[in-house]
Amino acid sequence: MAIANIIRCTIQEPILIWKWHDDNYSKRQDEIRLGSQLIVSENQQAIFVKGGKICDVFETGQHTLATANLPILSQVIGSVFGGNSPFNASIYFVNKAVLMNTKFGLTPFNLVEPNFKVPIPVSARGSYALKISDARNLLIQICGNLTELTPQTIKEYFKGIVCTIVKNGILELIKKTQISPIELETKIDDVTKLVSEDVLSTFAEYGLISKHFVIEAIPIIDDDPRVKDVVSKIHQIWAEDVEEKMKFRRHTENIDIYKTERMFDTAQSAAENLGGNGIAGAFIGMNAVQPLGSTIGTMLNGVLNNGLQAVGKQIDGIKCDKCGTVSPIGTKFCIKCGDAFVVCPACKKDNPSQTKFCIFCGSPMKLVCKNCGTEYIAGAVFCGECGQKL
Numbered sequence: 001m002a003i004a005n006i007i008r009c010t011i012q013e014p015i016l017i018w019k020w021h022d023d024n025y026s027k028r029q030d031e032i033r034l035g036s037q038l039i040v041s042e043n044q045q046a047i048f049v050k051g052g053k054i055c056d057v058f059e060t061g062q063h064t065l066a067t068a069n070l071p072i073l074s075q076v077i078g079s080v081f082g083g084n085s086p087f088n089a090s091i092y093f094v095n096k097a098v099l100m101n102t103k104f105g106l107t108p109f110n111l112v113e114p115n116f117k118v119p120i121p122v123s124a125r126g127s128y129a130l131k132i133s134d135a136r137n138l139l140i141q142i143c144g145n146l147t148e149l150t151p152q153t154i155k156e157y158f159k160g161i162v163c164t165i166v167k168n169g170i171l172e173l174i175k176k177t178q179i180s181p182i183e184l185e186t187k188i189d190d191v192t193k194l195v196s197e198d199v200l201s202t203f204a205e206y207g208l209i210s211k212h213f214v215i216e217a218i219p220i221i222d223d224d225p226r227v228k229d230v231v232s233k234i235h236q237i238w239a240e241d242v243e244e245k246m247k248f249r250r251h252t253e254n255i256d257i258y259k260t261e262r263m264f265d266t267a268q269s270a271a272e273n274l275g276g277n278g279i280a281g282a283f284i285g286m287n288a289v290q291p292l293g294s295t296i297g298t299m300l301n302g303v304l305n306n307g308l309q310a311v312g313k314q315i316d317g318i319k320c321d322k323c324g325t326v327s328p329i330g331t332k333f334c335i336k337c338g339d340a341f342v343v344c345p346a347c348k349k350d351n352p353s354q355t356k357f358c359i360f361c362g363s364p365m366k367l368v369c370k371n372c373g374t375e376y377i378a379g380a381v382f383c384g385e386c387g388q389k390l
Contacts, residue, residue: 007032007046007065008039009093016099016132017139017149020091032089038063045094045135048073054136055089092143094135098211099151103127106163108221111174111181116230120181121221124166124191128199128213130154137207154208161202166215169195182234184218191215318343321350 011018039062040046046058048070055073063069073089104126110119130151132138142157143149169191170184179187192215203210222228317326318341325336329348333340342351346363355365367376367390374385382389 006037006039007091009041009044011148013150014095014099015148015150016095016130016154017135017143017146018093018095019147020093021147032065032087032091034065034067034087036065038065038091040093043095043097045096047092047094047135047139048089049092049139050089054139057135092139094132094139096132096135098129098131100129100212101127102130102151102155104155104159104162104166106167109167111170113180113182113230113234114178115180116233118226118230120227120230121224122170122181122184122218123221124170124215124218126166126192126213126215126217128162129211130203131209131211132207133204133209134207139207141206158203162199165195165198165202166191169198170218180234182220182231184220188215188218191218318348318350321352 040060048056106124108121108123111122113120196213200210317328319326320334322339323337327335344358345367347361349360369383371388372386
């Protein structure tokens with residue numbers, strides 16, 4: 001009759017649960033004798049099962065199997081036959097260490113690109129680690145009559161559940177953010193956070209802790225030429241967008257230079273449209289066309305004043321009777337508020353509209369061509385009726 005003096009876990013591969021068997025006496029695998037030595041290594045538990053019921057649990061250490069050490073099992077088998085009496089029971093060794101790097105991967109599924117309306121095949125892959133938190137629960141619900149429970153077995157059991165949770169998480173993120181499927185690769189952390197809780201709770205139901213659950217990649221499958229074309233166009237758009245953002249950043253870091261550049265660009269454009277030439281033409285153009293706005297006018301006035309004051313000069317121009325802003329001589333509208341100038345021909349000061357005599361010097365506001373008697377406005381160079389130089 002078999003005498004099992006030493007009972008221990010002899011398997012070397014990473015495993016979650018392993019059912020002990022005597023290699024020398026295969027015909028009596030469940031026959032155990034009182035007095036045998038049970039050795040439970042670090043990060044292990046030994047569980048005695050009889051008739052499908054868990055009877056006793058032993059933690060790390062060396063244990064002599066005796067009536068005192070098997071109180072529940074002794075009640076189940078009725079009585080002990082003395083000394084080395086045999087009894088039938090199954091012993092399961094439970095690995096409490098963390099088993100790393102269990103992989104998972106999704107079968108590709110289609111997501112419609114919202115801008116180009118092209119279906120994009122998307123996949124996902126990742127990994128997680130496992131640790132047993134409730135050996136009794138796992139043994140009853142998952143292991144059953146199996147002689148061993150490996151990470152590969154768990155992977156196969158839970159593959160469908162994990163993949164479904166990850167897929168639903170991706171769909172939820174797409175619906176919430178309305179991003180392109182091509183952008184999912186930049187949202188891996190967001191998807192991981194979105195699905196981790198559901199994955200953890202699923203494993204916990206069966207006595208397992210899922211540690212280090214990560215989604216490593218959410219790649220697209222670009223075998224289809226249409227998909228390649230869409231990906232290429234979107235990458236081009238992203239590149240242009242990055243360039244614009246960098247340009248904007250440079251401008252914001254040098255805001256004063258940017259304002260000056262934009263002011264002179266606008267002034268030069270206005271001068272060219274009105275036939276002007278250089279900065280003088282720009283001044284005339286800016287004041288002849290009111291829609292250029294008061295903002296540019298304020299910027300121009302400030303820059304001109306600051307520039308001239310820096311070299312010790314005073315600006316000579318027309319002071320607006322409404323807002324007080326000084327505009328260059330020859331302009332027809334205030335560069336800040338856009339008010340039309342009514343300039344006295346004698347003192348060159350701005351007067352309110354409909355003024356017949358200058359409120360500053362009393363001179364008449366009407367000017368008449370000496371050749372034909374036609375009235376002309378201040379600042380005119382030639383008579384609009386006869387062409388005489390004024």
